[in-house]
Amino acid sequence: MASNSKFRPIETCPNGHFYNANSYGDTCPVCNAKLNEDSRKTRDELVEELTLKHEDWVCGWLICTDGVNKGRSYEVRGGMNPIGSDITMRIRILGDPGVGSRITRYF
Numbered sequence: 001m002a003s004n005s006k007f008r009p010i011e012t013c014p015n016g017h018f019y020n021a022n023s024y025g026d027t028c029p030v031c032n033a034k035l036n037e038d039s040r041k042t043r044d045e046l047v048e049e050l051t052l053k054h055e056d057w058v059c060g061w062l063i064c065t066d067g068v069n070k071g072r073s074y075e076v077r078g079g080m081n082p083i084g085s086d087i088t089m090r091i092r093i094l095g096d097p098g099v100g101s102r103i104t105r106y107f
């Protein structure tokens with residue numbers, strides 16, 4: 001959607017680069033891709049896209065103090081945080097035989 005504002009500060013090119021459209025117009029300065037009408041976003045659309053939902057806010061960290069992951073930290077977010085080695089786990093811990101594939105613990 002094209003911005004109706006006279007200020008078009010941020011555009012996203014088809015390859016995902018953000019740039020200042022007031023300086024570079026419809027051509028991405030990184031990859032020279034041209035914007036098409038569908039790739040233009042308004043400031044409000046960008047703010048909505050970049051704003052984290054409440055359940056995605058980081059509210060703590062789990063820090064491993066022993067084993068192969070010693071010193072590694074994991075973000076704990078709002079809501080349930082299932083822990084395991086499976087790719088579907090929110091907190092994914094790999095290489096530790098004490099951590100099962102699915103839901104060892106919840107936070």
Ligand SMILES: [Zn+2]
Pocket residue numbers: 013014015016017028029030031032033
């Ligand atoms: Zn680009």
